[in-house]
Amino acid sequence: MADLKVDFCGIESPNPFWLASAPPTNTGAQVERAFAAGWGGAVWKTLGNPIVNVSSRFGGLDYGSQRMMGLNNIELITDRPLEVNLREMAQVKRRYPKHVLVASLMVDTKAEWQEIIKKVEDVGCDALELNFGCPHGMCERGMGSAVGAEPKVLRELTSWVMECANVPVIVKLTPNVGDITEPASAAMEAGTSAISLINTVKSIMGVDLDRMVPLPRVGDASSNGGYCGPAVKPIALHLLGQVARLPNVVPISGIGGIATWRDAAEFMALGSTTVQVCTAVMHYGYRIVEDMIEGLSDFLDDRGMSSAMELVGRAVPNYRNWGDLDMNHHVVAEIDPERCIGCQLCFVSCMDGSHQCIHLPGMSEEEKRRRGHVVFPAEVPDRAALGEGAIAGARVPWVHAEECVGCNLCQLVCPVEGCISMRERRKGEARLSWNERIASGDDLVPGGLDATRAARAGRSEGGGE
Amino acid sequence: MSRDPRHLEGGRLEERLPDKKPRYDAAEARFEAYRCIYCSDAPCVQACPTGIDIPTFIHKLSTGNVRGAARTIFEENLLGRSCARVCPVEVLCAGSCVVGEWGREPIAIGRLQRFATEAALELDPALLAPRRLPKTGKRIALIGAGPASLACAGQLALDGHEAVILEMRDIPGGLNTYGIAPYKMQAEDALREVEFIESLGSIEIRTGVQVVAQAQAQADAPRGTQLSAASLLADFDAIFIGIGLGPDSALGIPGEEGEGVMGATALIERIKRDPSFSLEGVRAAAIIGGGNTAIDAARELALLGVPEVVMIYRRGSERMSGYVHEMAKARQEGVRLIEARQPVEVLREQGKLVGLRLAETVDGEPQPGATQTLRCDLVATAIGQARLTELAAAFEGVELDARGRVRIEESSCRTGHPLVYAGGDCVNGGKEVVNAAQHGKLAARAITRTFSEGAG
Numbered sequence: 001m002a003d004l005k006v007d008f009c010g011i012e013s014p015n016p017f018w019l020a021s022a023p024p025t026n027t028g029a030q031v032e033r034a035f036a037a038g039w040g041g042a043v044w045k046t047l048g049n050p051i052v053n054v055s056s057r058f059g060g061l062d063y064g065s066q067r068m069m070g071l072n073n074i075e076l077i078t079d080r081p082l083e084v085n086l087r088e089m090a091q092v093k094r095r096y097p098k099h100v101l102v103a104s105l106m107v108d109t110k111a112e113w114q115e116i117i118k119k120v121e122d123v124g125c126d127a128l129e130l131n132f133g134c135p136h137g138m139c140e141r142g143m144g145s146a147v148g149a150e151p152k153v154l155r156e157l158t159s160w161v162m163e164c165a166n167v168p169v170i171v172k173l174t175p176n177v178g179d180i181t182e183p184a185s186a187a188m189e190a191g192t193s194a195i196s197l198i199n200t201v202k203s204i205m206g207v208d209l210d211r212m213v214p215l216p217r218v219g220d221a222s223s224n225g226g227y228c229g230p231a232v233k234p235i236a237l238h239l240l241g242q243v244a245r246l247p248n249v250v251p252i253s254g255i256g257g258i259a260t261w262r263d264a265a266e267f268m269a270l271g272s273t274t275v276q277v278c279t280a281v282m283h284y285g286y287r288i289v290e291d292m293i294e295g296l297s298d299f300l301d302d303r304g305m306s307s308a309m310e311l312v313g314r315a316v317p318n319y320r321n322w323g324d325l326d327m328n329h330h331v332v333a334e335i336d337p338e339r340c341i342g343c344q345l346c347f348v349s350c351m352d353g354s355h356q357c358i359h360l361p362g363m364s365e366e367e368k369r370r371r372g373h374v375v376f377p378a379e380v381p382d383r384a385a386l387g388e389g390a391i392a393g394a395r396v397p398w399v400h401a402e403e404c405v406g407c408n409l410c411q412l413v414c415p416v417e418g419c420i421s422m423r424e425r426r427k428g429e430a431r432l433s434w435n436e437r438i439a440s441g442d443d444l445v446p447g448g449l450d451a452t453r454a455a456r457a458g459r460s461e462g463g464g465e
Numbered sequence: 466m467s468r469d470p471r472h473l474e475g476g477r478l479e480e481r482l483p484d485k486k487p488r489y490d491a492a493e494a495r496f497e498a499y500r501c502i503y504c505s506d507a508p509c510v511q512a513c514p515t516g517i518d519i520p521t522f523i524h525k526l527s528t529g530n531v532r533g534a535a536r537t538i539f540e541e542n543l544l545g546r547s548c549a550r551v552c553p554v555e556v557l558c559a560g561s562c563v564v565g566e567w568g569r570e571p572i573a574i575g576r577l578q579r580f581a582t583e584a585a586l587e588l589d590p591a592l593l594a595p596r597r598l599p600k601t602g603k604r605i606a607l608i609g610a611g612p613a614s615l616a617c618a619g620q621l622a623l624d625g626h627e628a629v630i631l632e633m634r635d636i637p638g639g640l641n642t643y644g645i646a647p648y649k650m651q652a653e654d655a656l657r658e659v660e661f662i663e664s665l666g667s668i669e670i671r672t673g674v675q676v677v678a679q680a681q682a683q684a685d686a687p688r689g690t691q692l693s694a695a696s697l698l699a700d701f702d703a704i705f706i707g708i709g710l711g712p713d714s715a716l717g718i719p720g721e722e723g724e725g726v727m728g729a730t731a732l733i734e735r736i737k738r739d740p741s742f743s744l745e746g747v748r749a750a751a752i753i754g755g756g757n758t759a760i761d762a763a764r765e766l767a768l769l770g771v772p773e774v775v776m777i778y779r780r781g782s783e784r785m786s787g788y789v790h791e792m793a794k795a796r797q798e799g800v801r802l803i804e805a806r807q808p809v810e811v812l813r814e815q816g817k818l819v820g821l822r823l824a825e826t827v828d829g830e831p832q833p834g835a836t837q838t839l840r841c842d843l844v845a846t847a848i849g850q851a852r853l854t855e856l857a858a859a860f861e862g863v864e865l866d867a868r869g870r871v872r873i874e875e876s877s878c879r880t881g882h883p884l885v886y887a888g889g890d891c892v893n894g895g896k897e898v899v900n901a902a903q904h905g906k907l908a909a910r911a912i913t914r915t916f917s918e919g920a921g
Contacts, residue, residue, distance in 0.1 A: 001595060065499075065500070066499070260528035260529075260530075261530060262528060262529060284503050287505075287521065290521065290533075291521070291524060291525045291528055291530050291533055294525070294530060294532075294533035294536065295528060295529070295530035295533055298530070298532050298533065415492075416492060417490065417492030418492075
């Protein structure tokens with residue numbers, strides 16, 4: 001069985017699964033229950049000068065029958081007295097010495113930073129996480145994402161911390177910026193030990209149309225909150241990938257919509273050494289970690305990896321710029337009559353959402369024209385849909401391979417697993433990217449603007465051809 | 466004649482009956498798993514006699530963690546594979562499903578469990594090998610190779626002990642092999658599960674071995690086919706009794722002896738095991754009884770094409786012990802129920818079965834006076850089974866209750882003898898496979914506990 005232990009900037013964690021700084025890490029009793037359930041680490045609910053919270057605080061976004069695909073909150077940092085938090089942290093660390101306890105911090109002045117760092121180090125925290133990401137409430141007071149969005153400020157505050165910290169420091173970044181590499185680079189320039197990302201995304205969850213008040217509602221008004229949950233995972237993966245491919249990058253703790261072992265494995269492949277989870281625990285409880293541990297362990301075994309560390313960063317080299325992708329790679333869709341149930345979702349999505357290359361058998365050319373086809377293949381094979389549960393008499397839609405651009409849409413909408421597969425049909429043997437075409441002077445695609453063509457011709461002449 | 470206990474001959478009637486709930490494919494399983502709302506302290510777990518953490522295994526299926534799902538199932542029930550198919554989920558887990566209570570179709574827990582266990586063992590036949598503890602050198606004899614003993618032996622093997630199962634018949638699996646309605650599970654599948662249990666560790670199944678109170682020195686009996694209770698106590702560190710029930714009870718009415726009349730469990734066994742058994746020429750069959758065995762036998766006959774299948778029950782249908790959902794399916798398949806009647810004579814012409822004489826009953830008791838005749842050419846009795854009590858009582862200290870069931874302490878399944886444990890039908894008088902699995906597990910856990918305390 002694979003070893004799930006990870007080394008995160010010198011800190012050994014029993015597994016890569018940490019709880020993010022959030023309501024599930026609000027108290028010592030909670031964190032102890034989480035560790036007992038199997039979580040390897042926890043980032044305590046952000047400490048600072050205690051605040052006052054409003055009600056209500058959370059808003060959920062459902063999709064179909066799935067509740068809480070996304071969650072947002074306008075809760076601030078801890079509202080409990082600092083000494084209570086510190087006492088409980090010390091107790092957790094005594095009872096669970098091998099688990100990782102990280103103090104998330106958010107204060108204002110240099111003196112405050114120095115004082116709070118001393119206090120959390122005294123109770124035995126393994127690391128500090130600087131909350132430069134919270135995008136609601138605290139940012140209005142010049143903290144949280146207000147720091148994360150200003151690389152210069154971020155660099156200065158991180159330097160203050162690095163001056164006095166004796167344990168590793170993690171800078172937590174906000175996704176609410178134009179280019180994530182700027183704050184990430186600023187943190188590294190200031191000497192941070194690690195980076196965590198993403199904090200929540202600025203959001204408004206909806207509007208109460210009876211009261212004309214955005215959600216979640218606080219009396220007669222609302223404010224923007226921080227968005228998280230499965231919905232933000234693709235955004236988080238992108239920002240993670242951006243940071244992970246920076247040169248000499250520090251270890252990363254990935255955050256954003258992680259709910260399953262598979263999500264965790266994806267974050268690790270894209271450069272996270274540990275992952276932090278919040279929304280899935282808020283939805284289903286600490287118990288989900290059992291599946292994460294077991295699923296990741298089995299996955300590593302399957303891939304012949306003996307340690308979770310071997311997975312970290314495996315996919316990073318394959319995250320490239322568009323201009324470096326192989327344009328000769330080409331796939332076309334193929335529909336399996338043995339599995340097709342005749343729902344025709346592929347047909348309608350291709351007709352209206354893609355390239356009109358899926359045909360239904362038995363249609364006259366006139367009817368095809370009316371339905372929107374523009375290319376008319378000589379013959380459309382008429383095959384019965386044989387999938388289990390197929391509609392009686394249903395026919396299998398047919399992909400006109402010469403016209404198929406290989407977009408995947410039909411496969412994405414098909415409800416039957418394995419029914420539509422994308423077959424590789426390369427356009428050329430050699431690998432050829434757009435950047436390579438530019439380099440070889442073959443970047444003109446017919447049918448464009450006259451001005452562009454003229455400018456290009458001018459360039460070629462100027463180039464002394 | 467010695468035969469391979471794992472081999473079933475082809476051409477058995479059960480092979481003609483299709484699986485009523487075929488296995489999900491991966492996409493179907495995921496679709497269904499997503500419907501589960503992942504309750505906490507879920508009622509389905511409370512309703513499962515073995516206490517499988519159902520929401521957790523379904524959650525794992527939804528994440529694609531098929532092996533993890535199976536581990537969660539096997540953690541509490543090593544017979545999770547057959548239970549997935551034979552459990553009356555309608556009155557157990559699925560019957561208490563929150564989604565079902567909510568007016569929607571309950572989660573198909575049985576079908577998800579079947580997918581999880583079968584798919585996981587295909588991926589990794591040695592799925593539970595990492596759970597196996599080092600060898601302890603302790604040896605346990607288990608009497609009977611039915612579900613209770615198999616569940617017990619599997620757990621004992623995982624705990625590092627050596628299990629020796631002694632089976633009187635020529636084939637292992639007990640009622641799982643020769644008593645389950647074929648449209649739920651066929652004998653072949655039950656034997657696959659026996660192989661899975663055997664793979665868990667040191668388990669030996671000896672078929673054709675009878676455990677008796679006192680071994681008779683029989684000149685004609687091959688050596689080793691009879692073992693005495695006393696010799697087991699001498700040779701093993703603990704004993705588990707999982708002997709099930711005895712033969713079908715007889716009606717005790719005139720004309721019963723002779724061809725055409727058989728016990729319902731015997732009939733089902735022939736459908737499942739005997740390639741020479743045929744229902745050709747049977748026009749009408751009568752099943753006596755109102756329990757699940759009666760319903761199973763009736764449904765099997767109807768599905769196998771017997772034109773007229775009648776169940777005769779001595780009380781009103783509301784008093785039947787058979788499940789309502791099973792009786793409803795039986796009716797759909799053409800089974801007719803005659804209530805408040807009891808056969809008082811088996812009618813024969815020149816020895817050949819031609820029908821039954823039925824008396825009216827009041828509160829289950831036959832009344833004198835007018836009777837009616839029911840024409841039939843096959844009669845199966847499903848009015849209970851004998852208790853195999855003699856053997857259990859051969860161990861000193863083992864007590865039986867008034868109904869001939871072995872008395873145990875519920876949490877450990879220990880009998881009055883400190884080294885003898887018991888479980889399954891011989892303890893509960895005849896319940897589900899899942900109840901036997903729970904007994905087997907509890908007994909094994911108690912045995913392991915005792916050993917470690919003893920070593921302690």
